[in-house]
Amino acid sequence: MAVFEGLAEKLQNTFKKLRGKGKLTEADIKEALREVRLALFEADVSFKVVKSFENKIKERCMGREILESLTPGQQVIKIVNDELTELMGGTQSKITIASKPPTVVMLVGLQGAGKTTTAGKLANLLRKQGRRPLLVAGDVYRPAAIKQLQVLGQQLDIPVFSMGDGISPVAIAKGAIEYAQSNGRDLVIIDTAGRLHINEELMDELKNIKAEVKPHEILLVVDAMTGQVAVEVAETFNNQLGVDGVILTKLDGDARGGAALSIKAITGRPIKFAGMGEKLDALEPFYPDRMASRILGMGDVLSLIEKAQASFDAEQAQKLQTKLRNAEFTLEDFLDQMQQMKKMGPLESILEMLPGIGNKQMKEFKEQIDEKEIARTEAIIKSMTPEERRNPAILNGSRKKRIARGSGTKIQEVNRFLKQFEQTRAMMKQFAGMEKKMKKTGGKGFKLPFFGK
Amino acid sequence: MGFFSKLKDLKEGLTKTRKQFVEKIENLVSFTKQIDEDFFEELEEILIQGDVGVNTSMELVEKLRAQVKARKIEDPAELKAVLKELVREILGEETESLNLTGQPLSIFVVVGVNGVGKTTTIGKLAHKLKAEGKKVILAAGDTFRAAAIDQLEIWGNRAGVDVIKHNEGADPAAVAFDAVQAARARKADCLIIDTAGRLHTKTNLMEELKKVRRVIEREIPGAPHEVLLVLDATTGQNAVQQAKIFGQAAGVTGIALTKLDGTAKGGVVISIKAELDVPVKLIGIGEGMEDLRLFDAREYAEALFE
Structure with a gap:
């Protein structure tokens, strides 16, 4: 790195x-x-x-x-x-939908790439788009793989078709299609066992499943951290089965993800989705332009902007600005701000998305930012009564003592925080004053960089 | 098992690795008439292609260059032996062993990112230790992933060892605590604790790992005796990052390298040893119960170049 x-x-x-x-x-x-x-x-x-x-x-x-x-x-x-x-390539996060349901999607890949989890995430995503998915437990080899898919199905409330592990995956796939047809399921997602691309016997098994159920989409699931071997894997799976698209998993880590480029270049198949977290809704469309910047280490600026837009409530920001102008910024607003920031994720990961921040600067930043300090501050504010938050002037010794106890801090820390808050507020007042003046004089509107529009 | 039959197995497991890695070097050597800049550059690329990593590859080539100069080597064919020597130098000479000296109990914690094969490795390791006459207990510390507990239990049954478990969603540190108590009460020699796969970039999950470690430390002074980081051999340069960050958070004592049977590259081993000096202790070279063995650096270098 x-x-x-x-x-x-x-x-x-x-x-x-x-x-x-x-x-x-x-x-x-x-x-x-x-x-x-x-x-x-x-x-x-x-x-x-x-x-x-x-x-x-x-x-x-x-x-x-x-x-x-x-x-x-x-x-x-x-x-x-x-x-x-x-x-x-361009964005292509679409799945071919069969004109005559059910649409059959088959997930293939190496062991540990994340097929089973992805099957659950994909079913969840497509259900949101109006499909009625059926998950098929076709991994009869790995211990408890079927159970894993069943648990995921339960969590998502999506049916899982299973025939146990004593029967061939080909028969399971066939049975699943019949089940889907008679139960009104218009999307079948088949999980398969992880296998090495050099294991001929298991590759033949996939070919047999393909011949039996004629899937509309065969998606290759690839770990974003894969090294040089990625190309060989993609090549073999594509030659043997014909891959329609790729799902890149574990992209929420810090791998540069060069494998994505290799796979695209070698197979010519689009990367359709990216797994971005452990939660079952963490499957997102894949953005090729962002991936290019990531591979080059230029920071994921676009993602950052989008994240900020999603996290910050425009209306709230407007309200806040009015408050600032009128110097009504209270501890409640401060808490609000902090929580909005937190929605964007840990500060460290936000910093990582910024371009031009090298390892060295990153380390310096990390030394300066103390996530725990933020948590403590939050605890202090939350230990205040609504009235105290609106009007910190009423805080006397005994109130402060109570707040310190409630937030697990010391009274000195409470004092220090209050002092900082006052200073910030004074500064904001000045800024807001400047803005007003500038507007009056017809100068170009001076805007607070942090609070946006 | 004699040394030679063992070496044969390892060689078979490493066939792909060797084919890719050494054949290319051999081709390069036999088609080169003169040792020049282009030669070194090409060699560097072969190493990188084997996932050895840019830094380590450059270092290796730099050393090779120095050797060529010092020994006045002119024939490219001689270079293979020199390169092997250099790789062996990085990997070290010793045979690794697992620290089973804990009294009354040795505790191993197994950590790693998602999907590297932690649970499978634990199954194989339990089988191996049991075959050596140790009483082993497993702890199902992956309380996050669906059916991870069931998966470990199946492995426990196969290996014939007890599994201590809580329900899904339970605090892994609490599982660890109970497992230590149970292992003590049942007079086990070794307790192996599974943990949920986590990306090393998730700070809160790394904190959870620290907590598991703290609980174990408090219960048995000197424990855990091994913290094994499981790495997938198909992983690229991110493996180094994983080793670094897991090392800081969990105090990794050794690496278990899995899926070495299928990957074309074994180079990541060299990279990690060179950059972080964390020893590889175990390697998984097949899907069978028996396909986990202690890493022997010498043997590995031998198998890689033969």
Whole structure:
């Protein structure tokens, strides 16, 4: 990860040496391409893919774009990003729906990729789109795999078709289709056992299931953390079965996910969904452009913006601004703000989405931000009565003592927090005052960056 | 089991690894007439392709370059032996063993991200220890994933060992506590605690792991005797990150590398040892109950290059 985050920096350095030279030579570009190549390797993009990708980049870099650019480093990154985005393809988070139900979806992949969990998530997602799914327990090998799917079905209140583990998956799949037809289920999701792509016997079994039930979608489930082997896996599954799409799992971790690029490039099949968490609603459409930035270590700015938009209530923000202007900002509002921030997830993960934050800065940030401190502050406010929150001036010694006890803090901490709050409020008053003045004088509206519109 | 038959098994398990890794190096060596920059660059790429990682690959090639200079090697064919030496140097010479010295009880905690094969590894490990005459007890500490407890119980039955469990959703630290009490009462030699798979980036889940550890430490001083991080051999460079963060949170003492039978690469082992110096202690090289063994660095390097 560390090496990768420095790609932008390294490219800058490579080109810095060349400043004043006036013109880039082929050797200079070769050097830059090497950095790009290593960075892609570090992100687990497959060797084969990197090689062919590199040629494309080279062509464009040798063109005029770079040579005439004042900031060749940035230009190279832009080209790489553009090409990556293009290679990843457009958004295609749709499942082929059969004209004559039921639609049959089959999930395949290596052991531990997350097929069973994904089956549950996918059923949940498609049910929201109006489908009536049936989950099929086709993993008869792994201990308790059937039970796992049954539990998921129970949690989601979606029926699970199972015939135990003593019967062939082909027969189970066939039985499931019949069951779906006679029970009004228009979507069948078949979970299969994880298998190594080199295990011929098990690959044959998948082929037999395919021949028997003729699925409309065969989705390959791939762990986002997969290394160089991803390409081989995708190739084999695609050649043997014909894969219609890919679901990338565990993308909520910190893997760069170069495997995604390899799979797309090798199979040409779209990545349709991404698993983003442990909860059963954490399956999202896959965004190719964001993945490109992620692989390049440029931060997931788009996701961050979207997250912020989803978490912040526009109306509330407006209200807050009025309050600020009138200097009515209270501890209640403060608590509100904190909770809105928290909805976006831990501060650390928000920071990770920002571009340009390297490991070193990240560490510094982490030292400064104390999530526990935030929790303590919240506890302090929550230990106050509504009246105290609106009017902190009434807080006397005994009230403070009670608050400290209630929040598990010390009275000094309560005092310190109140003092900070007063200072913040005073500052806000000043800002708000400035804004008013500016508006009056017809100047450009000065806006508080934090509170948005 | 004699050394040679053991080596044969490992070699079979590693066939894919070897084919990809060594064949490429051999091809490179036999088609190269002169040792030059292009040669080194290509070698570096082969290593990276084997999931050895950029840093470690560069380091290896750098060392190789130095050796070539020092020993005045001109024939590319000699380089394979030198590279093998260098890999072995990173991996170390010792045979790893598990710390079973706990009195009256040794406690192992098994951790890792989702889907790496923690529960399966525990099943195999229980079988192995039992075959060595140890009384083993398992604790179903994955109270999160659906049917994880059932899965461990099935493995417990197969291996013929007791499983201590709570209900789904229970506090894993409480399971650990009960398991320690039970293991003491039943005079077990070894208690192996399963934990739920978690991505190392989830701070709250890593805190949960610390709590499990604290509970064990409090009950038996000096425990846990092993904290095994299970890594999937098909994982790429993220494995290093996993080892780093789990190491900080749970105090990992060793790695169990799984699914080495199917992956084309074994390079991640070298990468982790070189960057973090966490030893690989166990490797899973097949789906059978017996297919878990102690990692022998020497043997591994041997099998990798033969």
